[in-house]
Amino acid sequence: xxxxxLVADIGGTNARFGLVTRxxxxxxSVAVLEVAQHQGLPDAVAAYxxxxxxxxxxxxxxxxxxxxVQDDRYQLTNAxxxxxxxxxxxPYVGLLNDFEALAISLPHLAGDDLVSLGGPAPLxxxxxxxxxxxxxxxxxxxxxxxxxxxGWIPVPGEGGHVAVPAVSDLEIEIVRALRADxxxxxxxxxxxxxxxxxxxxxxxxxxxxxxxxxxTPMTASEIxxxxxxxxxxxxxxxxxxxxGFAGNVALTLGARGGVYLGGGVLPRxxxxxxxxxxxxxxxxxxxxxxxxxxxxxxxxxxAEQPALTGAAAWLTQRASNVELV
Numbered sequence: 001x002x003x004x005x006l007v008a009d010i011g012g013t014n015a016r017f018g019l020v021t022r023x024x025x026x027x028x029s030v031a032v033l034e035v036a037q038h039q040g041l042p043d044a045v046a047a048y049x050x051x052x053x054x055x056x057x058x059x060x061x062x063x064x065x066x067x068x069v070q071d072d073r074y075q076l077t078n079a080x081x082x083x084x085x086x087x088x089x090x091p092y093v094g095l096l097n098d099f100e101a102l103a104i105s106l107p108h109l110a111g112d113d114l115v116s117l118g119g120p121a122p123l124x125x126x127x128x129x130x131x132x133x134x135x136x137x138x139x140x141x142x143x144x145x146x147x148x149x150x151g152w153i154p155v156p157g158e159g160g161h162v163a164v165p166a167v168s169d170l171e172i173e174i175v176r177a178l179r180a181d182x183x184x185x186x187x188x189x190x191x192x193x194x195x196x197x198x199x200x201x202x203x204x205x206x207x208x209x210x211x212x213x214x215x216t217p218m219t220a221s222e223i224x225x226x227x228x229x230x231x232x233x234x235x236x237x238x239x240x241x242x243x244g245f246a247g248n249v250a251l252t253l254g255a256r257g258g259v260y261l262g263g264g265v266l267p268r269x270x271x272x273x274x275x276x277x278x279x280x281x282x283x284x285x286x287x288x289x290x291x292x293x294x295x296x297x298x299x300x301x302x303a304e305q306p307a308l309t310g311a312a313a314w315l316t317q318r319a320s321n322v323e324l325v
Contacts, residue, residue: 001133001316010063013036013138016308042083042276060319061092066138069096072093073212094311096311099262105309117300118274118298122260130253130254137193143155166241180206188245191241204234236277244282249292272304
């Protein structure tokens with residue numbers, strides 16, 4: 001495969017594209033396109049290459065998709081795009097779940113790419129212990145990264161759709177209120193995502209005595225920016241629930257190499273996350289395993305376009321026919 005290669009991170013709201021001009025190189029000519037402004041993935045790829053890629057026709061691509069992938073087929077969980085990569089007209093296309101690509105990026109992140117959310121310092125990228133990455137964006141993604149004799153192996157999944165980890169009386173009341181409001185099953189993504197924040201605020205308002213008709217809708221961005229008491233409490237509950245969810249992921253994967261948090265929501269509330277109940281709830285998940293979870297670092301990814309970095313690393317590995325290291 002001769003560069004340049006196309007890399008992409010396709011979310012429910014935005015599609016991020018870049019070009020890799022040499023094996024091992026970082027993505028260049030990065031541009032962000034709105035998913036809603038394009039009829040589908042082929043249209044968005046063509047628009048990017050024509051408007052930002054100088055009209056090049058890459059021989060290879062790696063696409064990270066926010067949703068399940070099967071062989072050469074994809075389906076965005078929170079948008080209408082679906083199809084097969086054969087429609088792109090690119091000879092070689094690797095198709096990854098978006099958090100699978102984010103997992104591959106983890107050994108390449110260090111220093112200013114990360115912000116601690118509590119616990120010990122992040123491990124060096126060369127330390128070979130299982131890692132986990134999760135994060136609230138439009139949806140809630142989860143993936144693991146496992147060391148093997150041949151290198152790192154990404155483990156994709158749909159862990160965002162497990163039951164929401166409601167523990168406190170207030171959280172349980174919110175789940176009950178949302179079920180009574182017409183949501184029969186409340187999974188983690190229903191509350192721990194950009195689309196979930198307004199739902200969480202609504203559930204909290206119902207618990208606090210508001211009538212359903214009297215609740216004024218707010219977007220996730222408005223909730224994050226608002227100083228309204230209900231919005232502030234919504235973020236507090238969100239961060240506590242997220243800490244419990246992250247602890248569950250750490251235990252499930254045995255992620256002693258660290259739990260990393262990505263997605264588009266947390267960077268906007270990084271300071272509040274550090275001062276919240278996030279870390280306490282993270283550690284509370286392993287009360288029967290003293291010291292196990294407390295020894296795991298929790299780090300917020302603040303690097304620019306890390307999923308593109310992961311997609312580029314994946315292509316470099318395939319081009320060299322060696323395992324990712």
